[in-house]
Structures are given as C-alpha cells and as structure tokens.
Amino acid sequence: MGKINLEDPAVTIREARLGSITGFNGTAGELVKCAHAGKLHDCSRSFSQCLDCTSGKAFCQLSMIKDAAIVNHAPIGCAGDFFGYNFVYRVGQMQRGLPSTIGRYFNTNLEERDTVFGAVGKLKSTVHEVYDRVHPKAIFITTSCASGIIGDDVEGAANELTEELGIPVVTCFCEGFKSKIWTTGFDVAYHSIVRKIVKPPRKKTNKVNIINFWGEHIFDEMLEKLGYKAEYIVPFTTISQLKYISEASATIEICPTLGTYLGAALEQVYGVPEMKSPPGYGIAGTDTWMRELGTVLNRKDEIEEIIKEEHKRIIPIIEEYRSIFKGKTAYLTAGAAHGHAIIALLRELGFEVQGAAIFHHDPVYDNGESTSDALAQDVKNYGDVKNYNVCNKQAYELVNILNRLKPDIMIARHGGMTLWGAKLGVPTLLIGDEQFGFGYQGVLNYAERIVETLDNKEFVTNLAKHSTMPYTKWWLEQDPFTFLGGNTNVELY
Ligand code: SF4
Incomplete structure (x- = not known):
C-alpha cells in the first residue's frame, strides 16, 4: 500500500502493493490475525489448474464505457473474452433501455513475426482504423503477455496518437503474466481512467x-x-x-x-x-456502513431514522427465516470482498458456514485502513469461520472439500463454479449481482432465493445421479490441500 502515483503509466501489482495472496488454509480468524500483524505470506501451489487474466479484468471495466473503444494489443487468442463482455454489455443495455450496440473492441492480432520485429506500427495503424470506423471519444490500449515480453513502446505510441487524433489514447498495462491476482486488472483500468480521463474538479456536486x-x-x-x-x-x-x-x-x-x-x-x-x-x-454490517454514510454526507439524523425504520420492518421477517434455516449448513465460493459479504448474509440468516473458497485475500486496501477489512468485521460480528480457504478457482480443491463437507447449500458468485455443487447433489445458488444482497433488503432478497433453492433439491439430486465427475476416487480421498505448499501462511508468534 502506498501513495497513488499517476506519473507511472503502470500500476504496481497487488502482491507487491497490498501483500495480497492466493493460497491459504486455516480459519478466517487466523487469516485476519496474520494479515493485521503483517505476517501473511503467500502459499503457492505445486499444481494449478487454471488462472484468470489481469487483462480480462481491465477489459471488464473499460469495455462498457459507451463512447470509448478498446484496442487489445495482443495475439488474437487473448481477445477470447470479448464475446463474454459483449454479451453482458448487450444484456445491460436491454435492462437500462439503451439502444442496442455491439461493443467496440479490436485486437492487433500479434503474430510470430511481430514478436521478432516489434508491432508498434501495427498498433498505430489499428488505432487509426478504429478511430476512422467508430469515432470514439477515447481509445484504451490494453496490453498482453506478448506485447509486454517484446517490449513495444506502447506508452510512446499512445502519446503520439493522442496528439495526432485529438482524443485521449490511453495505455492500460495489464500483461497477464505479471500477477497471479487477476483483480490487479481492475486497478490498472482505473489507473488509466484517473491518469488520463479524469480532470480536476470545477466545483463540488451532490x-x-x-x-x-x-x-x-x-x-x-x-x-x-x-x-x-x-x-x-x-x-x-x-x-x-x-x-x-x-x-x-x-x-x-x-x-x-x-x-x-x-x-x-x-x-x-x-x-x-x-x-x-x-x-x-x-x-x-449495514448499520455500520449507514452510519459512516451519514457522517460522510452530513446526514446523521436522517440515517438514524432510516436505520430505525428498517430494523422495525425487516427484523421480524428475518426471525422467521432464521427458524426455517436453523441447523442448516452452507459453503460458499466467491471473490474476496464479496465472499466476506456472503458470509455476513448467511450468518445473519442463521446458517452454519462450514467453509469458504475465496479467490484471493488483500490484507489491506489502498486506503490503508484496517476498519475496511470485511473479513475482520465478519469474525467480530458472527464469530470465526472454519475451513477458510484462499483458492484462486482451483476446482479440484473445491470439489474435494465439498465432497467432504456436503453442505445443505452452496452459494457461488461465478458461473463456472456452480456445476461442482450440482454434480455432487448440493443445491447451489448463483447470484452474480452484488447489489442484490446489499443493505437491509438484501438480507431478505437472499433469504427468499435460498428458500427457493432448498425447495428444489430434487433437481440436483437427479442431476448428481446422472452426471459423471472428472475426479477419481483417489483424488477425493487425498487431503484437499495436497498441492498447497505447506502451511507457510501462518507464522506462529
Ligand atoms: S494476456 Fe497473457 S494471460 Fe492474458 S489471455 Fe493473453 S496470453 Fe493469456
């Protein structure tokens, strides 16, 4: 963590900037204790099944700016994520009643000869072509492993193109090999926006x-x-x-x-x-958040009023749900902070959270405040969580753990993870919208969906009967953390 440096075109990766990790096995309380003591070390895996890419996460934030275009300076394979985000973009347009347009995404198609002779010329001609075709208000150039390795001067080209075209042409250095923590891609996209798009304020607004x-x-x-x-x-x-x-x-x-x-x-x-x-x-968690909102916006009295009304409205309904969920167990898999949010929701509803597979852990955020630690807040409000695993989407670990724990429900934030619960006959709920569970109403929203999922258990029971698993009996009998290199996370002190 440190001061934001807009002079540097690249962002320091999360591993180095925040001390973030992708491997941990223990309890949530142990993780919080180590993180707050500055004693957290990454625990690498000797076998890794898959990783997501930083470039994809940068793209996720930049690709839906309505009047911008993206040039991905990369071999064509790196543009595989265009399809998925274009889909999300189109669905979002429909939900918002916006005119339907396809995303303005382009790729420089780096080939073998470009990796020998360099590809700045190809990049410049692509940017010109994009400008002529779609007349964007800004062009973001996302880099790749290949453009990073060959050392193309992408920043120099972007500065020249900005002068020439009269619109911001902005570099976004998101080479996939740089970081195992793909959320670094969000930071890179935002760095590009703050560095080259955002202007100093003319006035304060509401x-x-x-x-x-x-x-x-x-x-x-x-x-x-x-x-x-x-x-x-x-x-x-x-x-x-x-x-x-x-x-x-x-x-x-x-x-x-x-x-x-x-x-x-x-x-x-x-x-x-x-x-x-x-x-x-x-x-x-919502009470704490609301009170801070009241302080920041200078509306403390109004916020206290809202808290009072909302408690009156939702607490009796939550009590009813708690009696339905009494004795039930849950497991979850999600990105870091949203995973912490789901733990709070499940505990609030009376579930025993048997464990979690969370994609990475940031011991601190860029603001440097320990009060921002949502996992610490969960442990303080609801007690410790056993089987807390930091696992960057390694399905083999998840399947092994689920097979042992057999929870009453699994909650997932990402589509690719839900099938494993279903194949094991575990009712699995996918909720992709973070706003769905937010605030007082969010607890009720989740409760309603969980009831529906538990009511429909027969579906996954039948699915499990008729599906096969790529993992053998041998693997399911091994320690799920066989490939997680020793318990080096926890420094006992
Ligand atoms: S940038 Fe690197 S890690 Fe990302 S998709 Fe391209 S080759 Fe793969």
Whole structure:
C-alpha cells in the first residue's frame, strides 16, 4: 500500500502493493490475525489448474464505457473474452433501455513475426482504423503477455496518437503474466481512467460515485431522500461523465476488491471522500456502513431514522427465516470482498458456514485502513469461520472439500463454479449481482432465493445421479490441500 502515483503509466501489482495472496488454509480468524500483524505470506501451489487474466479484468471495466473503444494489443487468442463482455454489455443495455450496440473492441492480432520485429506500427495503424470506423471519444490500449515480453513502446505510441487524433489514447498495462491476482486488472483500468480521463474538479456536486459492475440501481432512492444523486461507475458511463467523477461528494464501493484503487485514487488525488467501512451486508454490517454514510454526507439524523425504520420492518421477517434455516449448513465460493459479504448474509440468516473458497485475500486496501477489512468485521460480528480457504478457482480443491463437507447449500458468485455443487447433489445458488444482497433488503432478497433453492433439491439430486465427475476416487480421498505448499501462511508468534 502506498501513495497513488499517476506519473507511472503502470500500476504496481497487488502482491507487491497490498501483500495480497492466493493460497491459504486455516480459519478466517487466523487469516485476519496474520494479515493485521503483517505476517501473511503467500502459499503457492505445486499444481494449478487454471488462472484468470489481469487483462480480462481491465477489459471488464473499460469495455462498457459507451463512447470509448478498446484496442487489445495482443495475439488474437487473448481477445477470447470479448464475446463474454459483449454479451453482458448487450444484456445491460436491454435492462437500462439503451439502444442496442455491439461493443467496440479490436485486437492487433500479434503474430510470430511481430514478436521478432516489434508491432508498434501495427498498433498505430489499428488505432487509426478504429478511430476512422467508430469515432470514439477515447481509445484504451490494453496490453498482453506478448506485447509486454517484446517490449513495444506502447506508452510512446499512445502519446503520439493522442496528439495526432485529438482524443485521449490511453495505455492500460495489464500483461497477464505479471500477477497471479487477476483483480490487479481492475486497478490498472482505473489507473488509466484517473491518469488520463479524469480532470480536476470545477466545483463540488451532490453526486455520489458508486463503483460497481453493472448491478441494479439500488442506491437511487435512498440518496435522493438524502439530497444526493447516485453516479454508477464505470460500466455504462461516458467519457464526459468520467471526466468529472472528481466533483462527487463521496465514493461508495459495492465491493472493495473491485473499487479499492479507484476509491483511494479519487480521495488522494482529488479529495473525494471514500467510504471506508466494509460494504453494507447483513444487519450489523449495514448499520455500520449507514452510519459512516451519514457522517460522510452530513446526514446523521436522517440515517438514524432510516436505520430505525428498517430494523422495525425487516427484523421480524428475518426471525422467521432464521427458524426455517436453523441447523442448516452452507459453503460458499466467491471473490474476496464479496465472499466476506456472503458470509455476513448467511450468518445473519442463521446458517452454519462450514467453509469458504475465496479467490484471493488483500490484507489491506489502498486506503490503508484496517476498519475496511470485511473479513475482520465478519469474525467480530458472527464469530470465526472454519475451513477458510484462499483458492484462486482451483476446482479440484473445491470439489474435494465439498465432497467432504456436503453442505445443505452452496452459494457461488461465478458461473463456472456452480456445476461442482450440482454434480455432487448440493443445491447451489448463483447470484452474480452484488447489489442484490446489499443493505437491509438484501438480507431478505437472499433469504427468499435460498428458500427457493432448498425447495428444489430434487433437481440436483437427479442431476448428481446422472452426471459423471472428472475426479477419481483417489483424488477425493487425498487431503484437499495436497498441492498447497505447506502451511507457510501462518507464522506462529
Ligand atoms: S494476456 Fe497473457 S494471460 Fe492474458 S489471455 Fe493473453 S496470453 Fe493469456
């Protein structure tokens, strides 16, 4: 963690900047204790099945800026993620009643000869072609392993093109090999935006930045009541909107794994206060988050009133759900901060959380505040979580653990993970929208979906009967952490 440095075109990766890790086996409490003591070491795996790519995560945030274009300076295979994000973009347009347009994504198609002779010329001609074809308000150039290894001067080319075309042509250094923590890609995308798109504020406005993916607009009503206006960033914004996110009264992050860098950068560079409490999931977590919102927006009395009304409305309903879920067990898999949010929701509803497979762990966020640690808040509010595993989507570990624990339900945040629960006959619920579980209403939303999932157990029971598993009996009898290199995370002291 350190000061945001807009002079450097590249961002320091999370492993080096925040001390983030991708391997841990223990309890949530042990992880928090080690992280807060500065004694967390990564525990690498001797076998890794898959990893996601930093470039894809940068693309995830940049690809839905409505009037920008992306040039991916890479071999064509790196552009495999265009399809998925174009799909999300189109669905998002339909949900928002926007005209349907396809994403403006291009690739320089680096080939073998380019890796020998360099490909800056190819990059420049691609950017020209993109400018002529779609007339974007800005062009982001995302780099790749290949362009990084051959050492193309992408920053120099982007600066020349900016002069020539009269629009920002912005580098986004997101070579996949640089970091095992793919969320570094979010930081890189935001770094590009803050460095080259955002302008100093002309005045303060009543807007509140909401750093999110593309979830529901749940903050509109509450902020309006408080005299503020929600500005959802970055997907579905325009370049001119992004220019003045520096004028907002505050920044809210739906998930600090996503927004840590942008929230800290806007506060450090332009003085926009960043909400530091973990996002509001579960009743206790929402109370804390709401009170900080009241302080930041100078609306303490109004917030106390809302808290009182909401408790009155939801607590009796939650009590009923708790009696339904009494004695039930749950397991979850998700990205870091959102995983912590799901733990809060499940514990609030009375589930025993048997364990979690969480993709990475940031011991601290870019704001440097220990109060932002959502996992620490979970442990404080609801007690420890056993079988807390930091696991970067290694399905073989997940399947082995699930097979042992056999929870009553599995909750997943990412589509590729749900099939493993279903194949083992475990009712599995996929919820991709972070906003769905946020705040007081979010607890009820989750409860309702969980009831539906548990009511439909027969579906996964039948599915399990008729499906095969690629993992052998041999593997399922091994220690799930056979390939996690020793228990070097925990320094006993
Ligand atoms: S940038 Fe590297 S890790 Fe990412 S898709 Fe391309 S080759 Fe793979």
